[in-house]
Amino acid sequence: xxxxxxxxxxxxxxxxxxxxxxxLMVVTISTVVMADSGGGWMSxxxxxxxxxxxxxxxxxxxxxxxxxxxxxxxxxxxxxxYLLPLTTGVVNFLLVAMSFFSVRFMPGIAMASYLVNTTTxxxxxxxxxxxxxxxxLSIPLSVVFRFFPTVSEEYTAIGDAMRMRGIRFGxxxxxxxxxxxxxxxxxxxxxxxxxxxxxxxTRGLGAPIRRTNVCEIGIKPQDVFTMAVCAAxxxxxxxxxx
Amino acid sequence: MKNERMNAKDLMTVxxxxxxxxxxxxxxxxxxFIPILIPFLTVIVPLLCGIPFMLFxxxxxxxxxxxxxxTLCGFLLGIMGMGVxxxxxxxxxxxxxxxxxxxSGNYASAKKGVLSHAVFSQWxxxxxxxxxxxxxxxxxxxxxxxxxEEYANALMRYVPDWSLIPILVAGFIAGxxxxxxxxxxxxxxxxxxxxx
Amino acid sequence: MIKxxxxxxxxxxxxxxxxxxxxxxxxxxxxxxxxxGESGCGKTTLTRMVNGLIPHFYxxxxxxxxxxxAKDVAxxxxxxxxxxxxxxxxxxxxxFFNVDTTSELAFGCENLGIAEDEILTxxxxxxxxxxxxxxxxxxxxxxxxxxxxKIACGSVSVLGPDIYVLDEPTSNLDFETIAALRRVLSFWKxxxxxxxxxxxRLHFMKGIADRVIFMREGEIRETHEGxxxxxxxxxxxxxxxxxxxxxxxxxxxxxxxxxxxxDPIRIEKMRVSLRGEPILxxxxxxxxxxxxxxxxxxxxxxxxxxxxxxxxxxxxDRSVVTFRGRAxxxxxxxxxxxxxxxxxxxxxxxxxxxxxxxxxMSVEDETRAxxxxxxxxxxxxxxxxxxxxxxxxKQRVAIASALVSEREILVFDEPTSGLDLVxxxxxxxxxxxxxxxxxxxxxxxxxxxxxxxxxxxxIRIEAGEISGNYPLDSSGVKNLTAFFRxxxxxxxxx
Numbered sequence: 001x002x003x004x005x006x007x008x009x010x011x012x013x014x015x016x017x018x019x020x021x022x023x024l025m026v027v028t029i030s031t032v033v034m035a036d037s038g039g040g041w042m043s044x045x046x047x048x049x050x051x052x053x054x055x056x057x058x059x060x061x062x063x064x065x066x067x068x069x070x071x072x073x074x075x076x077x078x079x080x081x082y083l084l085p086l087t088t089g090v091v092n093f094l095l096v097a098m099s100f101f102s103v104r105f106m107p108g109i110a111m112a113s114y115l116v117n118t119t120t121x122x123x124x125x126x127x128x129x130x131x132x133x134x135x136x137l138s139i140p141l142s143v144v145f146r147f148f149p150t151v152s153e154e155y156t157a158i159g160d161a162m163r164m165r166g167i168r169f170g171x172x173x174x175x176x177x178x179x180x181x182x183x184x185x186x187x188x189x190x191x192x193x194x195x196x197x198x199x200x201x202t203r204g205l206g207a208p209i210r211r212t213n214v215c216e217i218g219i220k221p222q223d224v225f226t227m228a229v230c231a232a233x234x235x236x237x238x239x240x241x242x
Numbered sequence: 243m244k245n246e247r248m249n250a251k252d253l254m255t256v257x258x259x260x261x262x263x264x265x266x267x268x269x270x271x272x273x274x275f276i277p278i279l280i281p282f283l284t285v286i287v288p289l290l291c292g293i294p295f296m297l298f299x300x301x302x303x304x305x306x307x308x309x310x311x312x313t314l315c316g317f318l319l320g321i322m323g324m325g326v327x328x329x330x331x332x333x334x335x336x337x338x339x340x341x342x343x344x345x346s347g348n349y350a351s352a353k354k355g356v357l358s359h360a361v362f363s364q365w366x367x368x369x370x371x372x373x374x375x376x377x378x379x380x381x382x383x384x385x386x387x388x389x390x391e392e393y394a395n396a397l398m399r400y401v402p403d404w405s406l407i408p409i410l411v412a413g414f415i416a417g418x419x420x421x422x423x424x425x426x427x428x429x430x431x432x433x434x435x436x437x438x
Numbered sequence: 439m440i441k442x443x444x445x446x447x448x449x450x451x452x453x454x455x456x457x458x459x460x461x462x463x464x465x466x467x468x469x470x471x472x473x474x475g476e477s478g479c480g481k482t483t484l485t486r487m488v489n490g491l492i493p494h495f496y497x498x499x500x501x502x503x504x505x506x507x508a509k510d511v512a513x514x515x516x517x518x519x520x521x522x523x524x525x526x527x528x529x530x531x532x533x534f535f536n537v538d539t540t541s542e543l544a545f546g547c548e549n550l551g552i553a554e555d556e557i558l559t560x561x562x563x564x565x566x567x568x569x570x571x572x573x574x575x576x577x578x579x580x581x582x583x584x585x586x587x588k589i590a591c592g593s594v595s596v597l598g599p600d601i602y603v604l605d606e607p608t609s610n611l612d613f614e615t616i617a618a619l620r621r622v623l624s625f626w627k628x629x630x631x632x633x634x635x636x637x638x639r640l641h642f643m644k645g646i647a648d649r650v651i652f653m654r655e656g657e658i659r660e661t662h663e664g665x666x667x668x669x670x671x672x673x674x675x676x677x678x679x680x681x682x683x684x685x686x687x688x689x690x691x692x693x694x695x696x697x698x699x700x701d702p703i704r705i706e707k708m709r710v711s712l713r714g715e716p717i718l719x720x721x722x723x724x725x726x727x728x729x730x731x732x733x734x735x736x737x738x739x740x741x742x743x744x745x746x747x748x749x750x751x752x753x754x755d756r757s758v759v760t761f762r763g764r765a766x767x768x769x770x771x772x773x774x775x776x777x778x779x780x781x782x783x784x785x786x787x788x789x790x791x792x793x794x795x796x797x798x799m800s801v802e803d804e805t806r807a808x809x810x811x812x813x814x815x816x817x818x819x820x821x822x823x824x825x826x827x828x829x830x831x832k833q834r835v836a837i838a839s840a841l842v843s844e845r846e847i848l849v850f851d852e853p854t855s856g857l858d859l860v861x862x863x864x865x866x867x868x869x870x871x872x873x874x875x876x877x878x879x880x881x882x883x884x885x886x887x888x889x890x891x892x893x894x895x896x897i898r899i900e901a902g903e904i905s906g907n908y909p910l911d912s913s914g915v916k917n918l919t920a921f922f923r924x925x926x927x928x929x930x931x932x
Contacts, residue, residue, distance in 0.1 A: 023321065026321050026326075027321075027326050030320075030321075030326060031326070104376065108322070109322055112321045112322045115321065120536065120537055120538050120541060121535070121536050121537050121541070122536050122537075122538065122541030122544075122545075135250075135253070136248060136253060136306065136310060137310060137313070137314070139250060139253040139254065139257065140253050140254070140256040140257035140260060140310055140311075140314060141257065141314055141317075142257070142535075143253075143254050143256075143257025143258060143260075143261065144257050144260050144261040144264065144314060144318070146257075146535060146536070146537065147257065147258060147261035147262075148261060148265065149537065149579060151261060151262060151265050152265075154784070157779065157781070157784045158784050158785075160746070160751045160777070160779075160784075161777075161779065161784045161785035161787075162787075163751065163772060164749060164751070164772060164775075164776055164777060164785075165785070165787075165797065165798055165839065165843070166772075166773065166843075167787070167797070178290065179427065179787075180787035180788070182266075182290075182293055182294075182427075183427065183431045183432075183787065184783055184784055184785070184786060184787060185262075186262065186293070186294055186297060186432070186437075187431075187432070187435055187437055187783055187825055188781065188783055188784065189258065189261075189262055190258070190297070190437050191437070191532075191783070192531070192532045193254065193255070193258035195527065195529055195532035195533065196254070196258075196532050196533065196534075196535065197250075197251055197254040197255070197258075197495070198491050198495055198527070199525070199527055199532070199533035199534075199535070199590075200250075200254065200535045200545075201250055201251060201254075201491070201494070201495060201516045201517075201520075202489050202490070202491065202516065202519070202520060202523070202524075202525040203520055203524075203525075203535075203545060203546035203549060203593065203594065203597065204516075204517040204520035204521070204546055204549035204550045204597075205250050205254075205517070205535070205545075205549050206249060206250025206251075206253070206516070206517055206549075207515075207517035207520075207549055207550055207551070208517075209550070209551040210551055211548050211549055211551060212547070212548050212551050212552060212553060212554050212557065213548055213554070214540070214541070214544040214548065214554050214557050214558060214561075215541065250516075250517075251494075251495060430789050431789060431823065431825070434789070434822075434823035434825070434826055435823050435825030435826050436825070436826055437825075
């Protein structure tokens with residue numbers, strides 16, 4: 001988990017899309033691309049879809065993410081085309097599996113990473129409220145998102161402590177390594193979690209009323225357009241299956 | 243107590259542990275970049291997650307907490323691109339069943355807790371389904387795309403039809419072992435450290 | 439406004455924080471009450487009973503009645519109380535639900551379903567009132583502890599409650615931010631709010647607190663008028679284990695003139711950047727070795743980064759530290775220096791104190807481990823779980839593991855934050871004992887009482903650069919007290 005996960009700062013996210021639109025895009029891409037059976041114009045559409053996460057990364061200036069996605073996806077595609085026919089045996093086995101997973105799953109994973117990297121906890125809560133998601137799901141889900149960066153912070157601190165002690169993987173007791181990392185991590189996280197809950201509850205979280213939200217989320221023309229395209233893709237996909 | 247509805251504190255506890263279990267699963271999932279290890283994930287993840295799960299159970303006294311956790315884990319893995327509906331569905335089912343099991347032990351039985359984890363461990367099973375289900379589509383694509391029959395046949399060999407069953411069974415056994423490890427760590431550390 | 443009648447509370451399962459007994463307390467509207475006492479005296483429990491976390495969050499047995507305004511705390515829901523009582527907690531890192539400041543300020547109002555326009559108006563008014571408009575629209579992961587605590591105050595202020603409850607709000611703060619907090623409290627007081635503060639640090643409440651309550655063993659032992667309390671003689675505070683009531687009363691240093699070996703520690707080319715912005719830049723610095731060096735400076739000045747770099751924990755660090763004739767790069771420093779973290783929990787891994795020490799040895803040697811435990815007064819806890827110990831004991835376990843791995847430089851990151859007088863002195867003794875073993879210690883701290891209790895040298899970091907480097911002899915002490923007072927008075931004026 002990267003530390004800029006879900007963090008927002010001025011200008012880092014340009015709020016092109018509403019969180020709901022982004023969610024629909026994730027669902028569409030991971031459904032349609034993954035089930036692409038090749039041939040015909042559906043395949044062409046899928047091929048176009050794989051560029052969507054790349055374009056979004058570039059628009060948001062997430063250069064590193066764009067580069068990784070580009071390399072993995074098109075690397076695997078090229079590998080399928082040129083390297084696979086040349087190999088046999090174990091190498092072939094590995095390459096088949098690797099390209100299979102990269103080509104099928106990378107677009108969906110990239111889209112999901114775009115969603116989490118450009119949406120704040122508060123926007124996500126706002127979107128869930130507008131979708132009428134009950135509090136029993138929206139509260140834990142927002143806590144999950146809130147905790148990603150915290151867990152990674154704590155994990156780094158424990159990693160520091162282990163480096164100072166000269167404890168590392170491949171050392172004397174490999175099974176102990178997991179214990180040494182997990183136990184302090186869980187103790188810290190439970191403690192922070194308790195304090196966080198206490199603070200949130202004293203500020204009224206969990207009141208049995210509809211929450212309001214000051215985030216500027218809302219369906220804009222580009223959301224309507226994108227949602228329509230997504231819906232069309234999914235309909236086409238179902239139509240093709242039948 | 244057990245008939246009470248979940249309050250905001252319980253929901254936040256669920257969120258906290260969902261985050262931990264999900265991150266641990268993802269961390270183990272990094273091994274999946276070496277694709278040969280993917281089937282082993284169903285074993286490694288439950289072994290690792292038994293520890294936080296058993297700690298979570300000490301804070302679970304109401305029905306619904308485990309269900310929500312399974313649902314969210316499934317949904318999160320789903321939006322990570324692993325086939326949203328499959329994995330959300332298995333998340334809900336695994337969570338709900340694990341919840342029923344733990345409730346049948348009045349939220350205190352250690353044995354039911356272990357069993358509950360073994361069932362809960364199947365939440366990520368849905369991410370394996372599309373590999374097999376979409377395999378045929380992929381097979382067709384390979385042939386259409388002119389990648390050659392040999393490659394396609396190799397893929398079919400590596401992902402046979404029955405491959406989901408051992409994954410399910412191995413995950414269940416790993417779930418039991420993971421829970422027993424979790425119980426031991428609970429006793430060794432968390433109870434003595436005063437957080438369980 | 440607040441009325442507690444015959445209240446007693448014990449935590450389920452005997453948690454480390456003690457409960458309270460027979461509390462009778464009435465706080466009038468607009469009154470500011472300071473609660474003080476040693477750790478575990480029940481002052482935090484008292485604040486939790488007012489904001490409703492007891493009995494709704496922390497489980498235990500509660501008797502007696504608590505009224506806040508017209509509400510019976512035991513019978514009200516937490517979200518109802520949220521309209522009446524606003525709470526600020528000790529740890530600035532764990533009280534944010536959101537990841538950006540503006541959402542955080544709006545969070546409380548959103549939960550209560552207040553209309554969006556109304557919330558935005560309130561947020562604008564609050565940031566103006568508390569002079570924190572520059573903190574709007576920031577990621578909380580970029581804020582210093584001081585800035586986070588200001589946002590925490592802002593986020594309760596937006597809700598506009600009649601009562602404010604603060605539980606050790608200054609533990610992690612520098613003097614400038616403490617002064618800023620004081621201004622916030624004065625502002626709330628001037629607008630007629632009722633305020634309850636539980637604290638170890640007392641000096642910033644002088645002139646604000648109308649009444650001071652001293653607690654011990656879960657009971658209210660003494661009640662004083664504010665002005666009368668702050669005029670009590672030093673002996674009074676000393677006897678009750680309380681921190682100094684005023685910075686004018688900093689005790690004179692007990693340490694004699696520094697008698698340190700001449701061969702200094704030399705730090706060169708210590709430059710650290712984060713996301714392209716330099717956060718630490720020390721071209722060259724010489725410090726006497728063998729002493730206890732206080733590292734002071736404002737929240738966010740780069741002190742923690744300095745500590746991490748010194749211990750070799752910053753990746754891509756090109757700095758060189760020359761120590762006892764050896765030039766140490768970052769990697770070598772990993773095995774010469776040792777950081778005792780602010781949250782010691784991060785560095786305790788095993789199931790017993792003894793194992794913790796053995797783990798650090800290159801060759802496990804139980805006899806030597808036992809000797810080390812004995813010298814640190816830990817023999818009695820040999821078999822205990824490290825996480826179950828008190829804060830000071832945990833610190834000693836971390837020190838023990840550093841000693842057995844033959845570290846020569848120990849770095850402490852804010853070891854006395856949130857400690858009462860007794861525990862602060864315990865830490866000072868632990869660190870002073872290291873000096874006798876020939877270990878050089880660096881201590882990142884905001885605590886002048888602690889510095890004067892054990893340090894021999896001071897370096898000051900300001901905006902990532904060294905702005906002071908002096909021994910703590912008699913002129914050094916003047917320098918130091920001037921720094922803390924100046925900081926306070928500067929902040930007071932702005």
